[in-house]
Amino acid sequence: MRLRIFxxxxxxxxxxxxxxxxxxAEDLGFDAFFRSDHYLKMGDVDGLPGPTDAWITLAGLARETSRIRLGTLMTAATFRxxxxxxxxxxxxxxxxGGRVEFGFGAGWYEAEHAAYGIPFPASARERFDRYEEQLDVITGLWSTPVGETFRYEGRHYRLAEGPALPKPMQAPRPPxxxxxxxxxxTPRLxxxxxxxxxxxxxxxxxTAAAFGRTRDAVAASGRxxxxxxxxxxxxxxxxxDAEVARRAAAIGREVEELKANGLAGTPDEIVKKIGRFAEIGAERMYLQVLDLSDLDHLELVASEVAPRVG
Structure with missing residues (x-):
């Protein structure tokens, strides 16, 4: 099991x-650093100093880290x-140097689109139609051999003999x-x-049920x-227990709710819960860290959890 910070x-x-x-995260041996792709806060927080752009952030981190994988959960197709x-x-x-992973979703948070003047298709069907075409375009551009051009005729996007450059460092593409x-x-895509x-x-x-639907789609696709x-x-x-309660309070959550709906508790409890995800076939866990000032939290997981689940 690989542990990633999100x-x-x-x-x-x-x-x-x-x-x-x-x-x-890099120094402590975590496998990857991921971030969300949102332009508006959620819930009862001030959100200061305001949003940062996902890919501008990752470009900076690309030059200031050397080993850790970098990615998004998930870049919104509606933004770009x-x-x-x-x-x-x-x-x-x-x-x-070839460390990017491209998490990509259809986009869903209508309020952030309104806040920054980003068009938001009203129907989920249209958002997914656009998202599917974007997947075709992005992966098609990356996979087009150097020296050849890429053409695409979709309902929402049309590309006319594009040079399909630049190419990613990873071949044939970033994951x-x-x-x-x-x-x-979703399973089909x-x-x-x-x-x-x-x-x-x-x-x-x-999670097991969702994995099963995707496994079925993979089998049906013949890939x-x-x-x-x-x-x-x-x-x-x-x-x-006191430290768990302190960290739960810092992110405005209740301990019992977090234990039911997340990875919460002592290292022993978290190792056990991760083990249940491993049993259903999960190979990576994205650990959503909400208090970004608490680096001791990462140190604890790196020393007391990671060695027991790797």
Whole structure:
């Protein structure tokens, strides 16, 4: 089981804070540093100093880290046109020496679109139609051989003999992550496009069911490439009950609720819960860290949890 750090900067974090967390995660041996892609806070927080852009952040981190993998859970298809997005991700992959992983979703948070003047298709069907075309375009641009051009005729996006440059450092492309718990379309898109399928913030039982639907879609598609299965869970670890309670309070959550819906408790409790995800086929856990000032939290997990689940 590989442990990855997952942050939510829209809740209130500047670049320097994210850099400190990413460097700590790298130094402590975590497999990857991921961040969300949102432009508006959620819930009862001030969100100061305001949002940071996911790919600008990752470009900076690409030059200030050396080993750790870097990615998004999940870049919103509604935020960017697919051609420029393919360029941005490819450039950051090169800037990092080939350490980028591209988590990509359809987009869902309507309020942030309104807040920053970003068009938001009213129907989920149209968002997924656009998302599917973007997947075709982005992966098509990356896979087009150097010296050839890429053409695409979709309902929402059309590309005319594009040079399909630059290429990512990783060949044939950075790993693509698709996530969610959709019953039909999400598993089908994952089977067609993804290297990794991620289930966020679900129980072990619901995660197992989602994994099963995607495994069925992979089998039905006839693909031969393996799929990596992963889960994301909020993290709240403490050496004792008092420390767990302190960390839960710091993020505005109740301990029992976190134990039911996340990875919360002592290292022993968290190792046991991660083991349940491993039993259903999860190979990676994304640990959602909400208090980005608490680097001791990362140190505790690195020393007391990671060696027992790796």
């Amino acid at each position: 942050t939510e900067p829209q809740q209130g974090a500047d670049y320097d804070t994210l850099l400190a967390v990413a460097k700590a 046109h697919p051609g420029p997005l393919a360029i941005s991700v490819a450039q950051v992959d090169r800037m990092s 693509v992550l698709i996530g969610g718990t959709g019953l039909k379309r 994952a089977a067609a496009h993804a290297d990794e399928y991620n289930v966020p913030f679900c129980s072990v039982e619901d 031969s490439e393996p799929m990596v299965y992963s889960a994301a869970q909020v993290l709240c670890c403490g050496r004792n």
